[in-house]
Amino acid sequence: MHSEHDITIEKLAVGGSGIGRIDYQDKKLVVFVPKSAPDDLLRVRITHVEKNFLNGEIVSILKASPFRREAPCPYFKDCGGCSWQHIDEKHQVAQKELILKDLFKKFLPEQKYDLLPTVVTSNVFEYRNRIQLKQMGTKLGYFKPESHDLVDIDDCMISEKPLRDWLKTNKSKIRPSDKLLKHELKINAEGKVEFYKIGAQSEGLSFSQVNRFVNDLLVKTTVDLAKGTNPRSLTEFYAGSGNFTFPLSQISKDLQIDAIELNPDLTAKAVDTIKSQKLHKQIRFYTTKSELFPLRNTMSSDLIMLDPPRQGCEKSLLVKIAETKPTFLLYISCHPVSLVRDLQVLNQNGYHFEMRHLQIFDMFPQTDHFETLCLLELA
Known part of the structure; x- marks a missing residue:
């Protein structure tokens, strides 16, 4: 020490x-x-x-x-929000690719793959449509790394311009607090800025991909890959409010989709979309834990899709998927460690899925986080 x-x-x-x-x-x-x-x-x-x-x-x-390089943000030295602003964007991407390759080499040495070029956009700053801020007294900002000390900010360079403008104009108007509060600052579906204490209203509907620029490209690529599998049915786990579901439904009017999501606010929003687009014959949403769905329902043998949270999938779900033997499996990961762990489980007990598509989407520039899209085919 x-x-x-x-x-x-x-x-x-x-x-x-x-x-x-x-x-x-x-x-x-x-x-x-x-x-x-x-x-x-x-x-x-x-x-x-x-x-x-x-x-x-x-x-x-x-x-x-x-x-x-010199970090563009004046708060970078103390702030726990971004980890890589001091590195040029091109090399940030190279390091993300190296992280993924190293994990495959260590945990999946038998898995053959070609890592395609990473998908990036020009929006390496001003890409987040929502941020979560902490408040204590008149301070508003992020914690320092590995700390509960608050870094007071007047700007956040990775948030979209309307959020940056709101912070500069309205921060001084926020009532001081004698206890720690958490706030969400976001751009809503109507394009307006909302600022509210987390817990004061439904947090479920605030869940969306924070980077709409990269999300659009991720959704398009996912739909193209799914279309190439020519599925008659699709089972989609961790479906949210339908970020992928509704674009996937456009593949074919005959494609039957079962979408599973635990958060009732998100499934309620999805059901409203189903009604408004008259898709009730094509899409069914289930409000339940993903690992419980297979216990009472049949999964697609054509295509199964996973978009789990950072901790990855429950092992029991992965075992059920492997036993179902779907021809194709789409996996969208927001954490590479859980991805390789889950792929290990899928390839146990005599099952083997071959990698047909592997690609990083740089959803979170200036940080070490990234999304990975995989298409797997049962060998």
């Missing part, structure tokens, strides 16, 4: 930190260093000692990485 070392950062890791190594006795110890960049030569102080790795902080940059 608190010892200092000169290390070179090799690459970036899930979670956003850089990876370096130090010699200790007869072995090399991994050190995770936040706000570092690949090829940085750093003076680092050890801040945490774990069983298999160390955490460190930058004391000084001895030689800056060629991929390093």
Whole structure:
């Protein structure tokens, strides 16, 4: 603890930190260093000692990485919102691709794949249509990394322009609070800015893809891949309010879709869309846990689609899917670690799915997060 070392950062890791190594006795110890960049030569102080790795902080940059830049946001140094603003966007994408490849190499060495070029847009800032802010007293902003200390902000560069404008105009009008509050600032379906305390109204309907620019491309690619499988039926798990469901229904009027979603506010919104578009003969929404649906219902043997939260799918659901032996499986992942873990489960017990399409969608520039789209075919 608190010892200092000169290390070179090799690459970036899930979670956003850089990876370096130090010699200790007869072995090399991994050190995770936040706000570092690949090829940085750093003076680092050890801040945490774990069983298999160390955490460190930058004391000084001895030689800056060629991929390093001055972060555009004035709050970046202290704010826990973005992890990679100090790295140019092209290399952010390269590191995301490397993270995914490393995970496949470590956990799925037998899985053959071709990683297609990452889908990006020009909206590397001003892409979020909603942000969640913390408030204490007159401070409004984000926590510092690994802390509950609040960074007071007047602007957030990754949020869309109407949200940035609202913050600059209205922040001073917010009533101070003597306890910690959480707020959502978002652009609603009508294009208007809403600001409210989380819990004060339904949070369910606020769920949407935060980056509409990349989401449009993700939906289009997903529909194109699904169309190529020529499905007669589709079972869609974690369907939300129909971000993919309704575009998928356009593949064919004969395509029967069962969509499963736990949040009743989202399924209610989807049912309203079904009524307004007169799709009740084609789409059925179920309000239930995804892992419970197969216990009473038959899944599609043509195409099953998964778009789970960060923790991935329940193992029991994956086992049921493998036993159903669908010809094709579409998996949209927002966390690469859960993706490779779930693919491991799917390929156990004699089942094997071949990778037909693997592609990253850079939904969250300036951070280590990304979406991955997979199309799998039962071998």
